Amino acid sequence: MTTVIPGPAIPGPVDPPARLLMGPGPISAYPSVLRAMSAPLVGQYDPFMTTAMAETQELYRAVWNTTNDATLLVDGTSRAGIEAAIVSLVRPGDRVLVPVFGRFGHLLAEIAERAQAEVHTIETEWGQVFPASVIEEAIVRVKPTLLALVQGDTSTTMNQPLEDIGAICARHGVLFYSDATASLGGNAFDADAWGLDAATAGLQKCLGGPSGSSPITLSERAVEVIRSRGRIEAGIREAGDVAASDFVLSNYFDLGMILDYWGPRRLNHHTEATSMLYAARECARVLLLEGRDDVIARHELAGRAMLAGVRGLGLGVFGDVAHKMTNVVAVEIPEGVPGDAARSALLEDFGIEIGTSFGPLHGRVWRIGTMGYNARKDAVLTTLAALEAVLRRFGAAVPAGGGVEAAVDIYAGAA
Template sequence: MTTTQTFGELDHPSRLLMGPGPINVHPRVLRAMSVQLLGQFDPEFTGYMNETMALYRQVFQTQNRWTFLIDGTSRAAIEAALVSVLAPGDDVVVVNAGRFGLLLSEIAQRCDAKVTTVEGEWGKVVDPQAVEDAVKRVRPRLVACVHGDTSTTMAQPIAAIGEICQRYDALLYVDATATIGGMSTPVDAWRADIVTGGLQKCLGGPSGSGPITISDRAAEHINGRKHVEAGIATAGSVAGNGRRIASNYFDLAMIMDYWSDKRLNHHTEAASMLYAARECARVVLEEGLQARFARHAQAGAAVVAGVEAMGLSVYGDKAHKMTNVTAVVIPPGVDGDRVRARMRTDFEIEIGTAFGPLAGKVWRIGAMGVNARKHAVLTTLAALEAVLRGEGYGFTAGAGVDAALGVFS
């Protein structure tokens, strides 16, 4: 006879999530997620959809009509963008100086696109001239890049790449997962064609919804590959020409029909995630974009000042560092994993590890959303100080907290 095992109710400690994401969810967003569901075509619900589009136009700093949500994590939005633009044989230039540049290349290869990478050193940004040289040589349909790559904590300047794409008639895709809501992502000023984000970092929400904005130019191209309307194959559109979008779930042309006045059925909208995304944007805009960017910049500067006062080094080119995530070089003789474990077990604080060339070499400390505040930064630095002293790493006790306090004051 088998015994039914139901496990226990979820009841874990409330941790302070100070890694590169996810972070602690804003209380207002948690409350929004508990609101009762509505049907996906209920007029009140489609009204919420329209409100969400209007809110994210402001967050993305764009006039793009096509600004909405992809149901899935931020990677779902990335994949929807690339799968919907790239057909087999298309040329794409990928700007790669970190783990998430590699991800863009991997997804583009799955689209059977011809990928040309512009390689940069981890810890630095890519020279726009190298991007232009590749674009001039390849003449790609798309240039794809990451704004803030949390694997290296570098923020790639985008405006120069947008100008290059305009001159060479290439579409520009930007992954702004780690920066939207914490650093400026001025989509129209960048002249970017598709930009995607995620809720779980600076927007202060849960992972599971990917905001996206699409220019008219990109939407025209995507709709040119459209092959299904109301469940019926469009005459002459399709079969065998290799141009149709390979995915159904990530087919932006079909998703746009759902988010349009047509309200054509594509999927059952993730209502609770829409509520979360809507509230995330409301919180951001009520604070004000410039005030929010300044708060994240101050919190990040306090983290830098604190760790440097402890005698630790900040990884990478500080001139192009993300404001919201800091990579700290693990000093010789210190067990980085043990420090992270003690931070969690002794203080209920999570900081990040790293991967690729930086595995075991740096910790990553994030200050994002509700955690980009004085008390969260000071608590994290105080805990790190205590753990490092326990590990035998010597420095003046209190130096990190005092330095961070100086930034906040």
Template sequence: MGPGPINADPRVLRAMSAPLLGQYDPAMTAYMTETQELYRQVFRTANDATLLVDGTSRSGIEAVLVSLLEPGDRVLVPVFGRFGHLLKEIAERCLAEVHVIEAEWGTVFEPEQLEAAIVEVRPKVLALVQGDTSTTMCQPLADVGEICRRHGVLFYSDVTASLGGNAFEMDGWGLDAATAGLQKCLAGPSGSAPTSLSDAAVEVIRSRKHVEAGIRESSDDLDEEATIRPRIRSNYFDLGMILDYWGPRRLNHHTEASSMLYGARECARLLVNEGMGTAIERHRLHGAAILAGVQGLGLEVFGDVAHKMNNVVAVEIPAGLDGDGARSAMLHDFGIEIGTSFGPLHGRVWRIGTMGYNARHDAVLGTLAALEQVLRGGGLSPVPGGGVAAAKEVYAG
């Protein structure tokens, strides 16, 4: 019950146990096509370039940034938690000119702040996390795409922690690139990075030289502009080549991680069958229940609750209580894992997740009951049954 990874849905694990197929078996390529269509519905997009990058969620982030950014390109990274710093680091490794604006942890950016920074920096790409689990904040994105369009900026968001449990409209909000992972609201294991790219992003990627030297027969195989543009600096994360692999030509790039594809396909299938709106409401309901529950135990919540993600809450560790000892007791006495956080919040808060397969009544109520006993064992005096009672009030409507 931490901020992720979470328990995978048993149906996802069962799908991953299916026999392996060759990557050009007609059944396998059909699964790839089905997976692309399912993730178009998850991302809420019509983008043809919707696919999986084989690797953890960070692989999708790196693939997008290394494929969009050339050395010297300006990128603006608004940072309001740990994972904005990650986008900054990866962009720096792409040799981009990285500009950062920061918001206090526990808050988010207003559209006016983002537009002012865009006007000042004039970046090629805005790279912005939607949900940052380090602070539990969910950055509003609905107005950002239109701002980026007005100023000719490509808009990328890392939605690893938020997709499937919080509203996200790729096309409706004007995003050019988005990447995710399975291990949060998508109810799967880490190891696959669903990714979607707009036509504008694909055009930028296609303009980069990604044909390997020695494979083309002559320089005529690349147009004049491509020959003078820097090649994408990674082979594995070259989205131009990965697009060819997932596209109708099925050009070989790497051996597909078949079991992960089965799992990613099942994650999306379950969400689509549930209905994206229904899944988001499920996460909102259980997130509201755990929030009310920890408050019912007398605990303080970190950050601006109005901008909290549906699927994780940060709880201030009470003064005088051994936070790590309490987490250890939760794990060893009750078999429930909760997390701490990073940087300035390490040892200051617990993070409790209600996401994916764990966005359930029994998981929420069991966690609150266990936490009450751990608090009492640590010398505190929470209201008997206060957490469970508060959560049940939420469920009762």
């Protein structure tokens, strides 16, 4: 006799509450991105699909400000792009140098260790960035194959200057990779001019989309390194008599195979995440339609207004503000205010989400983002007004209207 296992209670359709996502990401997506994701699916080799893939590649060349032919998407969150870049560029035993100025530098180091690299790190105090001279000194000492460097680290809100790093890497024969997940689209990023060999990002920050797709761009030099490695696909060993240790450790994140999938031969590797492709295409289209420099300027203005607003409420700001990302600020939690309870009140009573933090900053700061679709005046002012009300409820003495007035002054001065 067959035992019938009771099924679950069937829930209703997905119906999320209204939220204004003003944390460090994910953020509220552009409405047109959400509409794009609801478009009908097509087969992965349908002419519409392959055309959409080619269009997406061209759009992201403009987003990255590069002529790299190898500009495409890795299916997965921004961490998927990071892992694909590192495991495909690094051979076991290669030296990798990771300058760490926040949580996500530690992530790059961990992924490189999992790729069996010999990982070397240098660290600076959270809230600071590295002078180029310090990075060059470490390169001379370590002699790495790859420098892996976060541009914008949301854990500290810092934006590491990259302008001089590519030339340093070129002088010493080092591949240069940057994780631009939190910064691309809201801060300057010039892949070619800055000498990047590889860079990855995600949609869920300044690009104004959902998490789940990772744009990546690769220089010709990086592609040569990737192509020089062996492949095992469907039981067929390629690339001659290379050592087993020379094969990329991951099948899914093997950029050599992914490049063939996105290239003219369209060699099957995986089934492209169609709805995420639509989202990524629309994120880039919206950005370029507004104008790449104009979007960066909008982020800068919104970030400056939020910074003035929290200061107008009498709140302190963590870190070297001169090197802060445009799109997120770390606000010091006033003494006596329970950080998590105040965040919960913002969410429950106003539908506004702001972020906590990690490691040494947990319980010390909130992280407030102004990025993508939410890098706009009404979102900034609404958040500041709600934050003032919550702070008052928890006993903080803040100037009445101080945050909103300070932010309005920034917008008025920019008009």
